[in-house]
Amino acid sequence: MKRKTVIYLLLTALLVAGCSKTGFADGEFLTAEMDSTAILLGTASKAMTRSATGLETYEGTMKVYAAKKMIATDKYDKVFGNYVVWNTSQDPSVAGDWDYVAEKDEVRSVIKDGKAATPGNLTIPQKQVKKYWDYKASEYLFWAVAPYNEHVTFNVPAAGSAGEGTVTHATVTGIGGHLTANNTSTATQFSEYYLARPVKVLKANYGDKTANNPVKFTFDHMHAWVRVGFYETISNHKIKNITFYNNEATPVGGQNIVLNREVAAFVGGNNGTATITYDNTGLAYGISYTGLTAQKWIQFGKLAEIADPSDYAYMLKLWGHDGDMSASTFYFHVLPTPAALVGNDSPITLTLDFTLQGEDAAAEEIIVRGVKATVPSEFSTWVPNHAYTYVFKITEAALNLKKIEFDAEASNITDMSTEHEEELI
Numbered sequence: 297m298k299r300k301t302v303i304y305l306l307l308t309a310l311l312v313a314g315c316s317k318t319g320f321a322d323g324e325f326l327t328a329e330m331d332s333t334a335i336l337l338g339t340a341s342k343a344m345t346r347s348a349t350g351l352e353t354y355e356g357t358m359k360v361y362a363a364k365k366m367i368a369t370d371k372y373d374k375v376f377g378n379y380v381v382w383n384t385s386q387d388p389s390v391a392g393d394w395d396y397v398a399e400k401d402e403v404r405s406v407i408k409d410g411k412a413a414t415p416g417n418l419t420i421p422q423k424q425v426k427k428y429w430d431y432k433a434s435e436y437l438f439w440a441v442a443p444y445n446e447h448v449t450f451n452v453p454a455a456g457s458a459g460e461g462t463v464t465h466a467t468v469t470g471i472g473g474h475l476t477a478n479n480t481s482t483a484t485q486f487s488e489y490y491l492a493r494p495v496k497v498l499k500a501n502y503g504d505k506t507a508n509n510p511v512k513f514t515f516d517h518m519h520a521w522v523r524v525g526f527y528e529t530i531s532n533h534k535i536k537n538i539t540f541y542n543n544e545a546t547p548v549g550g551q552n553i554v555l556n557r558e559v560a561a562f563v564g565g566n567n568g569t570a571t572i573t574y575d576n577t578g579l580a581y582g583i584s585y586t587g588l589t590a591q592k593w594i595q596f597g598k599l600a601e602i603a604d605p606s607d608y609a610y611m612l613k614l615w616g617h618d619g620d621m622s623a624s625t626f627y628f629h630v631l632p633t634p635a636a637l638v639g640n641d642s643p644i645t646l647t648l649d650f651t652l653q654g655e656d657a658a659a660e661e662i663i664v665r666g667v668k669a670t671v672p673s674e675f676s677t678w679v680p681n682h683a684y685t686y687v688f689k690i691t692e693a694a695l696n697l698k699k700i701e702f703d704a705e706a707s708n709i710t711d712m713s714t715e716h717e718e719e720l721i
Contacts, residue, residue: 336394336510336511356382356383356406356407356443357380357382357383357406357418357442357443357444358380358381358440358441358442358443358444358490358492358513359378359379359380359381359440359441359442359443359444359445359448359450360376360378360379360380360396360438360439361374361376361378361438361439361440361450361452361463362374362376362427362436362437362438362439363375363436363437363452363461363462363463364430364433364435365433365435365436365437366434367432367433367434368432371460371461372460372461372462373433374452374461375427375436376438378422379396380396380418380421380424380444381394381395381396381440381444382394382395382396382404382406382407382418383406384404384405384406384407394510396424397424397425397426398420398423398424399423400420400421400422400423401419401420401421402419402420403419403420404417404419404420405417405418406418429502429503431499433499434498434499435496435498435499436497436511437462437463437494437495437496437576438494438495438496438497438511439463439466439494439495439574440492440495440513440515441466441489441490441491441492441572442490442492442515443489443490447468447469447470447487448467448468449466449467449468450463450466451463451464451465451466451467452464459576462576463494463574463576464573464574464576465571465572465573465574466571466572466574467569467570467571467572468489468518468569468572469568470487470568471486471489471518471567471568471569471570471585471588472484472487472564472566472567472568472588472631473486473563473564473565473588473629473630473631474486474564474594474620474628474629474630475565475589475591475594475595475630476564476594477550477552477595477598477618478620479550479552479598479617479618479619480619481619482619483619483620484619484620486566486629488517488518488519489518490515490517490518491515491516491518491572491581491680492514492515492516493513493514493516493579493580493581494574494575494576494579494580494581495511495513495579496576497511516680516681517680517681518570518631518680519629519631519632519680520630520678520679520680520681520682520683520684521625521627521629521630521682521683521684522596522627522630522678522683522684522685522686523597523615523621523626523627523628523683523684523686524555524596524597524615524685524686524687524688525603525614525615525616525626525685525687525688526553526599526602526603526614526616526687526688526689526690527602527603527604527605527610527687527690528602528604528689528690528691529604529605529689529690529691529692530652530690530692530695532654532655532656533652533653533654533655534601534602534604534652535601535602535650535651535652535690536600536601536650536653537649537650537651538551538602538648538649538650539551539648539649539650540552540554540646540647540648541554541649542556542592542593543556543557543558543592543593543645545647547649548595550595550598551598551599551600551616552596552598552599552616552618553595553596553597553599553616553646554594554595554596554646554648555593555594555596555644555645555646555671555686556592556593556644557593557642557643557644557645557676558592559592559637559640559642560590560591560592561590561633561634561637561640561642561677562590562591562592562630563585563589563590563631563634564589564594564630564631565587565589567587568585568586568587568588569586569587570583570585570631571583571584571585571586573635582635582638583631583632583635583680584635584636585631585634596615596616596618596621596628597615597616597617597621598616598617598618599613599616600613600616600617601613602650602690614626614687627683630678631678632678632679632680633677633679637677639677640676640677641673642673643670643671643672643673643676644670644675644676644686645668645670645671646668646669646670646671646688647666647667647668648667649663649664649665649666649667650663650664651663651664652664664695667690667695669688671686
């Protein structure tokens with residue numbers, strides 16, 4: 297399930313730390329029964345359909361590795377070695393079938409984006425045969441990444457090494473995420489991948505249709521989504537000449553919103569490598585990166601001026617502009633916080649200067665410097681398959697603005713007359 301977190305903040309003072317959770321459109325995909333003991337593969341993903349964030353489906357394929365733990369040796373033997381598994385349903389309105397049996401170089405048709413299969417759009421790279429549950433094994437472990445392609449590699453330690461026979465980690469090459477301003481009209485293209493937690497099936501559940509047959513993978517989109525907005529409620533004034541600072545108190549030009557942390561938790565760029573480290577006991581995973589840029593600040597939309605809710609173009613001005621921002625939802629594709637920094641309690645901070653200008657004939661300007669806001673640390677870690685919204689509000693109270701007021705009273709009349717007589721000659 298994809299979750300959305302919305303944070304509203306006052307500049308210079310925290311307003312609220314609110315969290316609302318909404319799921320993706322639900323959908324469950326099951327494979328058709330082949331026979332009572334065959335191993336069937338499928339997905340119970342809740343994140344694979346299009347949603348308000350403009351997410352794409354995972355192209356109807358996944359790469360799967362599986363191993364069984366033999367009772368006699370207490371070691372894992374390979375079962376599925378880098379199998380390609382594909383969605384074969386011919387009816388896009390219902391949950392799809394999943395298949396993995398094929399000859400090498402056989403051409404198959406795959407369902408993509410909830411549409412009918414495109415004939416011959418998948419060539420099977422190896423011979424793949426139907427697998428059956430082995431009751432001489434105490435358990436099976438399954439790993440999957442979607443979609444299937446040559447950029448995904450499962451790493452299995454050799455015999456005698458820790459974790460031998462299991463997938464301890466996977467690497468995904470060619471990945472990236474937004475980090476710095478893109479003030480062009482062309483969006484940076486980031487490859488989309490989906491990660492599944494390891495699935496463990498115990499002997500008691502082999503072939504159990506109500507438990508783990510088909511084996512269901514729950515996928516998370518590898519990216520997170522972040523959008524940052526600004527608006528002001530200072531009547532008859534507008535805000536311009538906006539400058540944001542990074543966490544080293546250095547101005548960052550271009551008027552793009554800058555979020556900061558005390559640690560290099562923001563990772564981005566393109567053509568990097570993600571390493572997915574699996575916890576095969578807790579059935580979880582963590583992500584680390586190489587070949588990308590890690591830094592303490594990240595940029596979002598460019599603000600020529602800050603939105604006023606009374607302005608008809610409020611929503612467009614709220615988020616600013618950037619080539620990497622979704623034109624419909626205003627989200628940026630960002631990489632999740634590296635596993636080593638998950639749990640770090642440093643908050644997200646923001647610092648800016650701007651000019652407050654009156655909307656009258658005088659057009660008086662007041663320069664405001666060092667305006668700050670802080671996002672609570674519990675909302676500073678970005679995890680896969682989550683969307684985060686940060687909205688900053690500038691008010692008179694937050695800036696401690698004091699209105700110039702006038703008063704008047706009638707003063708007492710001072711009589712300056714005197715009695716004076718002078719004889720005229």
